[in-house]
Amino acid sequence: MRQQSKLQVTVRGAVIGGPKPLICLPLVGKTRARVLQEAETLVGLKPDLFEWRIDAFDKAENAEDWLSLLKELRTTIGDIPLLFTCRIDLEGGLKEISQENRLELFVASIESGDVDIVDVELCNDRDFVHSIKECARANNVKLILSYHNFKETPSEPFIYAKLVEAQIAGADISKLAVMPENYEDVLTLLSATNKARNETVQIPIVTMSMGPEGAVSRLAGGLFGSDITFAVGMQASAPGQIPIEGLRTGMALLYNQ
């Protein structure tokens, strides 16, 4: 049995940090039609969570456009929890959006009542993170604080420290994604996750080693303490993601033991 998170997070009945990791499908459509088409198709696959990557959307700067799309999205996915992400370009964001705009996006999404979790990078300045944290808390929206490195896998102590840092900074969930160069790097990520889960980090953890070598972390990372895994729905949102059906079959082998 995997070690569960000490502080679990429940959104619309879904428990993050419980006995099994949850599967999240990213929505990365560029146009309104495409986002809705992805959601309509993928809702049938019954993921545990959806993530809307608004940095992939062509009208992310137009509040009227994206807020009405968000409302339609919520209708389409029903009661499946929604994670709202506006990834910063420094950490893999799909387009440049000013920090002012990003702050507005987060605040409006949180106040809409349609999103359950928002994901903000730890690299943002303290005031930025603080504003979103306060707004999220006031609206009962959960906060992921995250770190992404598409170039390399930092050392195990660095990864461990980042996972702890998110907790200290007030996150409800601590997330980290790094790029391996070889299988040793994959083990480094898994080992740091396992130590964080068992030793210090009480909130749910989400980690992954990206790319083809890291695919094993998307399948088995939950054993070592990762509480959400991102699968491929229509399109991958990061390298190494596995199609949801296969992922489910593979996970059943490991988590039903």
Add this chain to the structure above:
Amino acid sequence: MRQQSKLQVTVRGAVIGGPKPLICLPLVGKTRARVLQEAETLVGLKPDLFEWRIDAFDKAENAEDWLSLLKELRTTIGDIPLLFTCRIDLEGGLKEISQENRLELFVASIESGDVDIVDVELCNDRDFVHSIKECARANNVKLILSYHNFKETPSEPFIYAKLVEAQIAGADISKLAVMPENYEDVLTLLSATNKARNETVQIPIVTMSMGPEGAVSRLAGGLFGSDITFAVGMQASAPGQIPIEGLRTGMALLYNQ
């Protein structure tokens, strides 16, 4: 892509240490009828290898009985490579067999022409191992030297050293199976395997972390350097083995990346 073994072993066309780990199904029937029934049923699942655990067989002491069964087994499995194992009771053997008898069993099986690989524990005395090694070499049968620990997972340097020891002692394949207490132990096994593959051990390696926690090593161990994984056919021969169909599906997610 996983790192392949520097010295690969080919038996009846099957490459051990190549781009993908091979799947082996153990035959652990107690009676002649049961062994043959297992083989007949399982041959349809097309494993890469079979292992006959003769220490599970009730007439292992009667050469006439088991040699004629071996012949029938070979006819049943056709050209699928056969690993012949007479596990010592100290390391998980299913019954006590004297060392004299074990030596006879190994020599007769090697000389029969029906087995392709034999598995002998490193804990046997040097003369015992040497006799089997010479006999195997003379008959073009491959030798696994193995270490099993059903109580615990030794340290990473210990595991590493055992894998190297098999190579130094003249094995064609180095095998090690240990029992984890937690997921950190599983990572220890995977990390030792990865280091052995990348740094020192040139022959194929077979490692597994047993029990439910270790199941991930049976699915993903090949990424870190394990060249054979044992699956469940009719009955498991060790704790944590996964049914072959599910294992294949799960492995396809990892090794086709």
